[in-house]
Structure formats: C-alpha cells, structure tokens
Amino acid sequence: MKKNPFISFIVCLFALILGVGGGAVGITYATMPETEELVVGEEVYYTYNGTGVSNVPLDSAGQGLSVHFLELGNKYTGDCTYIKYGDVDILIDCGSKSSSISTVSEYLKTYMGEDNKIDYCIVTHAHTDHYAGFATGTKVQGIYDLFDFGTIIDFGSATNKDKDSGMLKKYIDNRDDAIERCDAEYFDVSVSALKGNNKIYNIGANNEVQLEILYNRYYNHKINGTENNYSVCVMLKFDDKEFLFTGDLEEHGSSAETYLLEDNESLKDIANSSDGVELYKAGHHGSSTSSSKNFIDAIKPEVVCVCCCAGSPEYTDDVDKMFPTTSFIETIAPHTQDIFVTSLCVDWKNDEYTSMNGNIVVIAIAEQEKLGINCSNNDQILRKQEWFNRTITVDGIERAMRTWPPNGVVID
Numbered sequence: 090m091k092k093n094p095f096i097s098f099i100v101c102l103f104a105l106i107l108g109v110g111g112g113a114v115g116i117t118y119a120t121m122p123e124t125e126e127l128v129v130g131e132e133v134y135y136t137y138n139g140t141g142v143s144n145v146p147l148d149s150a151g152q153g154l155s156v157h158f159l160e161l162g163n164k165y166t167g168d169c170t171y172i173k174y175g176d177v178d179i180l181i182d183c184g185s186k187s188s189s190i191s192t193v194s195e196y197l198k199t200y201m202g203e204d205n206k207i208d209y210c211i212v213t214h215a216h217t218d219h220y221a222g223f224a225t226g227t228k229v230q231g232i233y234d235l236f237d238f239g240t241i242i243d244f245g246s247a248t249n250k251d252k253d254s255g256m257l258k259k260y261i262d263n264r265d266d267a268i269e270r271c272d273a274e275y276f277d278v279s280v281s282a283l284k285g286n287n288k289i290y291n292i293g294a295n296n297e298v299q300l301e302i303l304y305n306r307y308y309n310h311k312i313n314g315t316e317n318n319y320s321v322c323v324m325l326k327f328d329d330k331e332f333l334f335t336g337d338l339e340e341h342g343s344s345a346e347t348y349l350l351e352d353n354e355s356l357k358d359i360a361n362s363s364d365g366v367e368l369y370k371a372g373h374h375g376s377s378t379s380s381s382k383n384f385i386d387a388i389k390p391e392v393v394c395v396c397c398c399a400g401s402p403e404y405t406d407d408v409d410k411m412f413p414t415t416s417f418i419e420t421i422a423p424h425t426q427d428i429f430v431t432s433l434c435v436d437w438k439n440d441e442y443t444s445m446n447g448n449i450v451v452i453a454i455a456e457q458e459k460l461g462i463n464c465s466n467n468d469q470i471l472r473k474q475e476w477f478n479r480t481i482t483v484d485g486i487e488r489a490m491r492t493w494p495p496n497g498v499v500i501d
C-alpha cells in the first residue's frame with residue numbers, strides 16, 4: 090500500500106525546506122519510489138514470458154531504447170513517459186499533481202546521466218494530469234526547475250484555456266524561465282507544425298532514432314471539442330519499430346484520431362501495412378472516447394501501456410467507464426493481449442492506491458524482433474490481473490470487473 094499522498098506532500102515540502110536551508114547540499118526529496126527499479130547498465134532479464142514478448146537482456150552497451158511509463162506517487166490519473174536512448178533523455182508529460190514531482194524526479198535521476206539534462210521535453214496539452222509537474226509556484230521546484238533542457242515542445246497556443254490565469258499561467262512562466270535559463274530550443278506546435286512537413290528530430294550517432302512530431306489538425310485550427318484533441322502526438326522510430334504516443338487525443342464527437350490517420354504519412358504507411366506499431370500508449374488513459382476501432386485497426390498495436398489508476402471513480406461511477414474502460418479492452422483485444430497498466434485504485438475515499446504493473450519499462454534492442462517488458466511490481470498482462478477478474482455486483486447482477494471478448498487473442 091502506498092503512503093497517504095497528503096502526508097507524502099507534507100514530507101516532501103519539509104524536505105524541500107530542509108534542502109533550501111542546506112544550501113550547498115541542494116534540494117533533497119524524502120519521497121522515494123517504493124518499487125524496485127532497473128538500473129541501466131546492469132544486465133537485466135525480462136521476466137515476462139507471455140506471448141509476443143521475448144526475454145532479452147537489457148543492452149548494457151547502451152544500444153537499446155527504453156520507454157518508461159511512470160507511476161505518479163498518488164491516486165490520480167495522469168501521464169508521465171520517460172524515454173532513454175544512450176545518453177539522450179526524452180520526457181513526455183508529467184502529471185498528475187505537484188505531489189508527483191518528487192516521485193518522477195527521483196526516478197529520472199536514477200537513469201539520467203550526470204548532465205541532468207532532458208534533451209527533449211514534450212508537454213502534450215493543457216490539462217493538469219499532463220502538465221502539473223511543470224506548473225508550480227515560486228516556492229516549489231517543479232520539473233522545469235530541477236533539470237536542464239535541450240528542446241521543449243508543447244501545445245503553445247493550441248489550447249482553449251485561459252493562458253493568463255491559474256495553473257496554466259504558472260506552467261507557461263516556468264517553461265519560459267527554463268527556456269531562458271537553459272538556452273533551450275522551443276517548438277510551439279500551434280505555429281510551427283505544417284501538414285506534410287512534420288518536425289523530425291534525429292537522435293543517435295547514426296540518426297538511428299527518429300522523434301517525429303505528428304501533424305494534428307487541432308494544432309492550428311480551432312475546432313470545437315475537448316482540450317484533449319489539441320494533444321501533441323508523437324511517433325518514435327527505432328530499428329524498424331514504431332512507438333505511438335497520442336496524449337489524450339479523442340475520436341468520439343471530434344474525429345481527431347481519424348484526422349491524425351488522414352494527415353500523417355507515417356500513420357498511413359502503418360494503416361496500409363500488415364504490421365502495426367510495436368508500442369501504443371493508450372490514448373486518454375484507456376478512455377472509451379479514444380482508441381476508436383478504426384484507429385486501433387489501423388495502427389494494430391503489439392504492446393499497449395495504460396497510464397491510469399485502474400478502477401478509480403475519479404471521473405465516473407460507471408464501472409465500465411472507469412479506466413481502462415470495457416470498450417477500450419474490447420477494441421484492443423483482437424490485436425493483442427499484451428496490455429499493461431501502471432496503478433490500481435484500492436480505496437478512493439481513503440486515498441489508498443497501489444501498483445498494478447507499477448513502473449512499466451518497455452525495451453527495444455536493435456535487431457531483436459520483439460520488445461522486452463519489465464515492470465516494477467509484476468509483469469502480468471491486464472487480463473491476468475486480480476482486478477480484471479474480480480467479481481463485482483452491478484445493478485444486482487454478479488459479473489467480472491472486465492471480460493475478455495470472445496474475438497480477443499487466446500491466451501496460452
């Protein structure tokens with residue numbers, strides 16, 4: 090069971106005050122990740138033996154690319170994805186609350202080099218479950234204060250929120266301070282992204298990794314719909330493998346996923362191929378409003394990672410719509426059973442939550458066909474988790490929390 094997040098926050102604040110007072114010793118956070126972690130450079134073997142994922146060693150020579158979906162140190166829904174390739178560090182989002190900062194920053198420091206530099210920082214959209222870790226007042230250090238930055242990529246003006254007030258103003262102030270302090274490059278998708286001219290960052294000595302900022306029609310068109318549809322969408326390519334991150338992009342009522350498919354050559358190529366993406370970060374935390382059938386049938390994911398606190402009533406009391414939703418599972422199931430979920434809600438009212446898979450680390454090794462998976466809590470796929478198979482009563486009828494659809498992949 091995890092700590093009460095309020096207590097963690099107070100402990101964290103106290104540590105922050107101590108750290109500031111300590112001067113030369115710098116800032117020390119008291120909240121450490123509670124789960125065992127991999128250390129890059131050690132030879133670690135994946136323990137997951139399910140279909141579709143091979144047991145391959147973490148490449149100690151640093152040729153592998155690892156994608157980490159992080160737990161956030163509290164019960165709230167949010168995204169934080171860390172990607173490492175050699176000495177290049179990429180961060181996509183940091184939700185869900187300011188109390189996540191210590192958990193995330195300690196994790197990052199475990200993996201990052203001494204330069205303390207996030208080479209590419211992407212903030213997908215103006216919802217706090219994606220940017221809260223960057224948006225702090227002057228007395229609390231956030232991700233923008235704790236690290237150096239090479240390139241910052243964000244939604245820019247692609248938002249319906251008031252940029253001059255509240256948390257978003259703090260976010261923008263902190264971002265601008267970081268850009269100035271680090272002399273960082275800034276890429277504002279709302280003014281820079283042009284259809285057919287996607288921004289691609291080449292990474293590695295031989296440009297073996299490509300970070301492509303996909304074109305999203307919402308970046309520079311005000312279309313009615315949720316803020317989620319302004320999400321910065323990213324395709325990462327390495328060794329013929331493709332990793333897709335769509336933030337909270339939705340489909341229902343907006344067609345944003347359809348637009349993404351229509352407007353990006355790299356997605357069209359996948360849609361026209363028998364092969365799909367190797368990894369898909371479940372859009373919008375496994376919501377029923379994202380991961381539409383048309384979209385998932387086009388991208389055909391092999392491994393799906395969901396950043397959420399499973400079964401949380403944070404947004405709804407309808408158990409089928411709690412993340413990861415019943416309809417999401419039904420849509421993914423014909424393509425893969427390799428679904429992993431970060432956290433699990435135990436008792437919302439009492440602030441109790443725990444790890445499901447925990448921190449999920451997906452590793453791609455050059456010339457290894459399959460991805461490796463190593464999670465900090467357990468490596469079981471979603472349909473094998475106790476939560477998935479838990480018996481509940483809905484409208485007086487006993488049933489499982491989730492069921493695997495009849496047309497889903499058959500488990501061994």
Ligand SMILES: [Zn+2]
Pocket residue numbers: 167168216218219337373374
């Ligand atoms: Zn979100």
